[in-house]
Amino acid sequence: MINVTLPDGSIKEFESGTTVLDVAKSISEGLARNVISAKYNGTTVETKTQLTTDGSLVLFTWRDDEGKKAFWHSTSHVMAQAIQELYPGAKLTIGPAIENGFYYDVDFGEYKVSENDFKKIEDKMLEIARGKHEFKMREVSKQDALDFYKKENNPFKVELIENLTDGDITFCDHDTFTDLCRGGHIPNTGIIKAVKLMNIAGAYWRGDEHNPQLTRVYGVSFPKQKELKEYLELLEEAKKRDHRKLGKELQLFTFSQKVGQGLPLWLPKGAALRERLENFLKKAQQKAGYEQVVSPHIGQKELYVTSGHYAKYGEDSFQPIKTPSEDEEFLLKPMNCPHHCEIFNSQAWSYRDLPKRFAEFGTVYRYEQSGELHGLTRVRGFTQDDAHIFCTPDQLDEEFKKVIDLVLYVFGSLGFENFTAQVSLRDPENKEKYIGEEENWVKAENAILNAAKEKGLNYVIETGEAAFYGPKLDFMVKDALGRSWQLGTIQVDYNLPERFDLTYKGSDNDLHRPVMIHRAPFGSMERFVAILLEHTGGNFPLWLMPEQAIVLTLSEKYEKYSQKVLNLLENHEIRALADNRSETMGKKIREAEMNKLPYMLIVGEQEEQDGTVSVRKHGGEDLGAMKVEEFAEIINKEINSSLKSFETEV
RNA sequence: GCCGACGUAGCUCAGGGGUAGAGCGCUUCCUUGGUAAGGAAGAGGUCACGAGUUCAAUUCUCGUCGUUGGCUCCA
Numbered sequence A: 001m002i003n004v005t006l007p008d009g010s011i012k013e014f015e016s017g018t019t020v021l022d023v024a025k026s027i028s029e030g031l032a033r034n035v036i037s038a039k040y041n042g043t044t045v046e047t048k049t050q051l052t053t054d055g056s057l058v059l060f061t062w063r064d065d066e067g068k069k070a071f072w073h074s075t076s077h078v079m080a081q082a083i084q085e086l087y088p089g090a091k092l093t094i095g096p097a098i099e100n101g102f103y104y105d106v107d108f109g110e111y112k113v114s115e116n117d118f119k120k121i122e123d124k125m126l127e128i129a130r131g132k133h134e135f136k137m138r139e140v141s142k143q144d145a146l147d148f149y150k151k152e153n154n155p156f157k158v159e160l161i162e163n164l165t166d167g168d169i170t171f172c173d174h175d176t177f178t179d180l181c182r183g184g185h186i187p188n189t190g191i192i193k194a195v196k197l198m199n200i201a202g203a204y205w206r207g208d209e210h211n212p213q214l215t216r217v218y219g220v221s222f223p224k225q226k227e228l229k230e231y232l233e234l235l236e237e238a239k240k241r242d243h244r245k246l247g248k249e250l251q252l253f254t255f256s257q258k259v260g261q262g263l264p265l266w267l268p269k270g271a272a273l274r275e276r277l278e279n280f281l282k283k284a285q286q287k288a289g290y291e292q293v294v295s296p297h298i299g300q301k302e303l304y305v306t307s308g309h310y311a312k313y314g315e316d317s318f319q320p321i322k323t324p325s326e327d328e329e330f331l332l333k334p335m336n337c338p339h340h341c342e343i344f345n346s347q348a349w350s351y352r353d354l355p356k357r358f359a360e361f362g363t364v365y366r367y368e369q370s371g372e373l374h375g376l377t378r379v380r381g382f383t384q385d386d387a388h389i390f391c392t393p394d395q396l397d398e399e400f401k402k403v404i405d406l407v408l409y410v411f412g413s414l415g416f417e418n419f420t421a422q423v424s425l426r427d428p429e430n431k432e433k434y435i436g437e438e439e440n441w442v443k444a445e446n447a448i449l450n451a452a453k454e455k456g457l458n459y460v461i462e463t464g465e466a467a468f469y470g471p472k473l474d475f476m477v478k479d480a481l482g483r484s485w486q487l488g489t490i491q492v493d494y495n496l497p498e499r500f501d502l503t504y505k506g507s508d509n510d511l512h513r514p515v516m517i518h519r520a521p522f523g524s525m526e527r528f529v530a531i532l533l534e535h536t537g538g539n540f541p542l543w544l545m546p547e548q549a550i551v552l553t554l555s556e557k558y559e560k561y562s563q564k565v566l567n568l569l570e571n572h573e574i575r576a577l578a579d580n581r582s583e584t585m586g587k588k589i590r591e592a593e594m595n596k597l598p599y600m601l602i603v604g605e606q607e608e609q610d611g612t613v614s615v616r617k618h619g620g621e622d623l624g625a626m627k628v629e630e631f632a633e634i635i636n637k638e639i640n641s642s643l644k645s646f647e648t649e650v
Numbered sequence B: 001g002c003c004g005a006c007g008u009a010g011c012u013c014a015g016g017g018g019u020a021g022a023g024c025g026c027u028u029c030c031u032u033g034g035u036a037a038g039g040a041a042g043a044g045g046u047c048a049c050g051a052g053u054u055c056a057a058u059u060c061u062c063g064u065c066g067u068u069g070g071c072u073c074c075a
Helices: A020-027 A029-034 A065-086 A115-130 A142-151 A155-162 A225-240 A243-249 A268-287 A301-307 A309-316 A337-344 A393-413 A428-433 A438-454 A495-499 A525-536 A556-571 A585-594 A605-610 A628-642
Strands: A002-005 A011-014 A037-040 A043-045 A055-060 A101-107 A136-139 A170-174 A177-180 A194-204 A213-222 A298-300 A329-332 A356-365 A381-391 A419-425 A459-463 A472-478 A484-493 A515-520 A549-553 A576-579 A599-603 A613-617 A622-626
Touching: A011 A020, A020 A029, A020 A055, A037 A065, A055 A065, A065 A101, A065 A115, A065 A170, A065 A177, A065 A194, A065 A213, A115 A194, A142 A155, A142 A177, A155 A177, A194 A225, A213 A225, A243 A525, A268 A356, A268 A381, A268 A393, A268 A525, A298 A301, A301 A309, A301 A329, A301 A337, A301 A495, A337 A356, A337 A381, A337 A495, A337 A515, A381 A393, A381 A525, A393 A438, A393 A472, A393 A484, A393 A515, A419 A438, A419 A484, A438 A472, A438 A484, A484 A495, A484 A525, A495 A515, A549 A556, A549 A585, A556 A576, A556 A599, A556 A605, A556 A628, A576 A585, A585 A599, A599 A605, A599 A628, A605 A613, A605 A622, A613 A628, A622 A628
Parallel strands: A002 A055, A419 A459, A549 A576, A549 A599
Antiparallel strands: A002 A011, A037 A043, A037 A055, A101 A213, A136 A170, A170 A177, A194 A213, A298 A329, A356 A381, A381 A515, A419 A472, A472 A484, A484 A515, A599 A613, A613 A622
């Protein structure tokens, strides 16, 4: 007999060899019908797996992430079978489940698959699914596994198996199909009722661009047709929040082929929005002891040779700008830190002066690969809300935590709640990728980890993701389609102070090396506005809105009164405009709604007589008639409730 | 940079080897209105750019540029 511990803590006794499904049945018939995957002692198992030792069991249904993973992973097997049957020369490589579905990387040889093939593959998949084939795991010896794939002439699987240890290799069979697989499947193909191939893309074998490129087929599947339909509708909804679409509609920014790719042009409304964001941060930074500085857009090549950036990125970046006289070369600045180092170097500092916090909305230019450009989130010219803090080693921990407070304040003020803090550390296997001394790296990494812990951040650690000069703490936020973007970032740097020979005089009358913190709460104005657009769908917090209210006149007779209202609104510092066109009220409201105007002030005969405005909120709520002063109060209340001022803990 | 898709009016898109269409927007006129589209007329396009095939190319082929889904990259 074995003891099985369930998630609620209860322990049940079963005969050794009992399957996961039997355990589910012992709990309830309904659960047994719905269980599709499980974990035993932390290892993924199948529903048919026989339990032979004591352990704890977690059962998963389609509702669980783990269940979905098993479902999608199993579907990728089905797709692999379909592809192999339809395109006999195709060589399979790997096919995992991902956050929303699954993919399989396939070498189709000479054949070029396209979306025109999708229908055929989907139909084949559903045909296979309807066969209700069981997924069966079996152990194979390394030699048998290698023989199997050598016979199939599949060098990819052979390579995978060669890296596995004998005795630890399993195959999964269903129907006539066999795949190298670690496990984690649903009971049978029959529960896959709806499949949809989403797109195809190139992907390098093992993620290395020096390797051959495979064809990656993305798909998603569901236990019910209705769920697929809902998922596709959700995607359509998400596309409506795409910042590229909203940016165009709300006239915030544009691009021009003539100006060049990846170089955004901010339109008046976008520029005003951006300015409000900048002022918001400047105000907080002033409270937090930052000082604004300004530096030029170019710098001598020598500056970047000193910083080490030239050696690292020089070849793959915008090339030097020449001058009429020979031997002079300047680079567009790809970051502000070297300039700020020289600002620090402009005078001698005492430890009593530190920390110095130099802030600048610095526009930088980076030659991003053309395939990487993406709306406003990945561009070649952008403005960082940058600052560099120069402090003594003793001050590092506290300064770092203060920056975290500032970032949290910024995110909180703008309603970003679903962010992930990511601590990026060195890859210990590849230390040559980084510059700087071992001792400093250890110090910096510990400082970040301590600060993240102490501030109670919900963080993940990513090894190998550090910048080449130091570890960092990034604040990651997802866009409308679930892609993760880095917004705020805080980085510790012991390297640049060394390279620029930055010093301060300590209490011992000796010169010491300061530590530098790079930080940008927004990350960049471009990316931040983009993600903010996708999160709010263009309905920004009132204080950020390009226009907060619009006066809608019932007819041209009230144009004069609308002007009077506008003047009053301006006195209350409310941004407003008037729509005096000879259009119907219905049409004016519709347009204001589509332009996401937060408040509509309707004026006609009644309002003019009483000296009021009739207030309609975006979305339809009718607040009735009121004096402009009363309206101003509503606006101010709303702004004050979302925009708290930054309080530093000293 | 690599693999795939796309590029037609200001915007969203339809079309297709015989020199172009809709809706919205814009202009003008009529209408003077009460909470998500009042009516009419008009202007607006080297069909991204460059070659090639063809009697004829916006349509087919190739290249360039740009956009886009991924991969790789991200100081």
